[in-house]
Amino acid sequence: MSKLTREDKIKIYERRKKGETIPSLAKNFDVQESNIKYLVDLIEKHGYDILRKDKNRTYSKDFKLQIINRILISQESINSVALDIGLVSPGILHNWLSKFKENGYNVVEKKKGRKPKSMTKPKKNDK
Template sequence: MLTYENKVEIYTRRKTGETINSISSRFKVHKSDIKYLIRLIDYHGLEIVKPTKRKIYLDEFKEQAINRILVDGDSIKSVAIELGFSSDSILSNWVKYYLKNGNTLKKDNKRSFSMKKTIKATNTPKSIEKNVKEENLYLKEEILYLKAENEYLKKLKALAQNSKK
């Protein structure tokens, strides 16, 4: 992991003409990471690479960044640099998570492992009917949520297309 001083030295060496290959060898850092660091400092200045506490981003902020990539067609690197991320992998992971979880950042509170269920000896007609009603209610709520999400995405896409014109 690079220190603040390492990052400043890398930037200084690059700006004085040293090649990315030689910097990469000297600091044992991949060339693409050096290129990203240079672009980040060019955009924000040296302040951006000073050590800070780990940031926590709101879902709304994450969704706006993801939409710039998926809807507006901006590149992950350019958005990550503009937002001042130390690495573009932060944004890349958000996009992967978003797409993997059905275009949502909401975490499912279900357990990743199944708990043993106690099985009742007999299912009475009333308990079966109650379970069916609960299932129907859950499914209706999910349908409403998905319809609202679909409308939101349609409007977002339309706004993005209108702003490009």
């Protein structure tokens, strides 16, 4: 599966609106049909501005918890919530949920930057 550029996503949306089938678009762009359908629905709901041009978006711990609760407590579907809040992919929400469950039902914020290097240097073998 190839990574789509912003221009590819716009092309897919416009070709779909002209009547091209989802299976044909999926084959042409080497993307799963479910991804095409999600992309079309996303642009339909939020417009082209939802297709980011900048860096990855970051979300606060509180926001993630609110969204996770919509799924676990309100029983909303992952796809509908992801579409509603404008996530680029519902997979992001799947990741949030699995990390949430992994960490004892706590939202853990991802640390920014590189992991610190070990303070001790590995010993070189003397020969």
